Amino acid sequence: MTILGKARRPQALSMDRDPAREEPYKSPQSKLVRFFDRSRRQWKAKCRTAKATIKVLRNRMRFLEESKARWKSRAKALEAEVARLTAPGRAASHQRQARKKNLG
Secondary structure, three states, X not given: OEEOOEEOOXXXXXXXXXXXXXXXOOXXXXXXXHHHHHHHHHHHHHHHHHHHXXXXXXXXXXXXXXXXXXXXXXXXXHHHHHHXXXXXXXXXXXXXXXXXXXXX
Protein backbone atom coordinates (compact mmCIF):
# COMPACT_ATOMS: atom_id res chain seq x y z
CA MET A 1 0.00 0.00 0.00
CA THR A 2 1.12 3.51 -0.58
CA ILE A 3 0.40 6.61 1.39
CA LEU A 4 1.36 9.81 -0.36
CA GLY A 5 3.65 7.90 -2.66
CA LYS A 6 5.57 6.11 0.09
CA ALA A 7 5.55 2.39 0.35
CA ARG A 8 4.39 1.10 3.68
CA ARG A 9 6.26 -1.84 5.11
CA PRO A 10 5.14 -3.83 8.13
CA GLN A 11 7.32 -3.12 11.13
CA ALA A 12 9.26 -6.12 12.30
CA LEU A 13 9.57 -6.60 16.02
CA SER A 14 13.13 -6.64 17.11
CA MET A 15 14.08 -9.50 19.40
CA ASP A 16 16.04 -7.27 21.77
CA ARG A 17 13.10 -4.86 22.39
CA ASP A 18 10.59 -5.95 25.04
CA PRO A 19 7.13 -4.44 24.31
CA ALA A 20 6.14 -4.73 28.00
CA ARG A 21 9.07 -2.55 29.10
CA GLU A 22 8.51 0.03 26.40
CA GLU A 23 7.14 3.35 27.65
CA PRO A 24 3.61 4.12 26.43
CA TYR A 25 4.31 7.86 26.18
CA LYS A 26 6.64 9.60 23.79
CA SER A 27 6.77 12.95 25.62
CA PRO A 28 9.57 13.70 28.08
CA GLN A 29 8.90 12.41 31.56
CA SER A 30 9.20 15.83 33.23
CA LYS A 31 6.49 17.18 30.95
CA LEU A 32 4.26 14.19 31.69
CA VAL A 33 4.78 14.57 35.44
CA ARG A 34 3.70 18.22 35.29
CA PHE A 35 0.70 17.34 33.14
CA PHE A 36 -0.48 14.48 35.37
CA ASP A 37 0.14 16.49 38.54
CA ARG A 38 -1.92 19.41 37.22
CA SER A 39 -4.62 17.01 36.05
CA ARG A 40 -4.73 15.38 39.50
CA ARG A 41 -4.95 18.75 41.26
CA GLN A 42 -7.79 19.83 38.96
CA TRP A 43 -9.63 16.56 39.58
CA LYS A 44 -9.23 16.93 43.35
CA ALA A 45 -10.44 20.54 43.26
CA LYS A 46 -13.46 19.48 41.23
CA CYS A 47 -14.18 16.72 43.74
CA ARG A 48 -13.86 19.13 46.71
CA THR A 49 -16.20 21.60 45.01
CA ALA A 50 -18.76 18.85 44.36
CA LYS A 51 -18.54 17.67 47.98
CA ALA A 52 -19.05 21.22 49.26
CA THR A 53 -22.06 21.67 46.96
CA ILE A 54 -23.53 18.38 48.17
CA LYS A 55 -23.04 19.44 51.81
CA VAL A 56 -24.73 22.80 51.22
CA LEU A 57 -27.67 21.16 49.43
CA ARG A 58 -28.09 18.50 52.14
CA ASN A 59 -28.09 21.18 54.86
CA ARG A 60 -30.60 23.24 52.91
CA MET A 61 -32.81 20.19 52.37
CA ARG A 62 -32.71 19.37 56.10
CA PHE A 63 -33.58 22.97 57.00
CA LEU A 64 -36.47 23.03 54.52
CA GLU A 65 -37.85 19.72 55.80
CA GLU A 66 -37.73 20.98 59.39
CA SER A 67 -39.34 24.26 58.35
CA LYS A 68 -42.08 22.40 56.49
CA ALA A 69 -42.79 20.25 59.56
CA ARG A 70 -42.98 23.37 61.79
CA TRP A 71 -45.36 25.16 59.43
CA LYS A 72 -47.48 22.04 59.04
CA SER A 73 -47.87 21.62 62.80
CA ARG A 74 -48.62 25.33 63.18
CA ALA A 75 -51.26 25.17 60.44
CA LYS A 76 -52.91 22.15 62.10
CA ALA A 77 -52.92 23.93 65.47
CA LEU A 78 -54.49 27.03 63.93
CA GLU A 79 -57.11 24.92 62.10
CA ALA A 80 -57.99 23.23 65.38
CA GLU A 81 -58.27 26.62 67.08
CA VAL A 82 -60.49 27.96 64.28
CA ALA A 83 -62.70 24.88 64.56
CA ARG A 84 -62.91 25.31 68.35
CA LEU A 85 -63.79 28.99 68.09
CA THR A 86 -66.34 28.60 65.31
CA ALA A 87 -68.08 25.55 66.83
CA PRO A 88 -70.37 27.60 69.16
CA GLY A 89 -71.24 29.97 66.31
CA ARG A 90 -72.11 27.07 64.01
CA ALA A 91 -74.22 25.42 66.68
CA ALA A 92 -76.14 28.68 67.27
CA SER A 93 -76.60 29.10 63.52
CA HIS A 94 -78.00 25.57 63.21
CA GLN A 95 -80.38 26.27 66.10
CA ARG A 96 -81.62 29.47 64.46
CA GLN A 97 -82.17 27.68 61.17
CA ALA A 98 -84.06 24.91 62.94
CA ARG A 99 -86.32 27.49 64.67
CA LYS A 100 -87.00 29.19 61.36
CA LYS A 101 -88.04 25.88 59.81
CA ASN A 102 -90.29 25.11 62.73
CA LEU A 103 -91.90 28.55 62.67
CA GLY A 104 -92.10 28.88 58.95
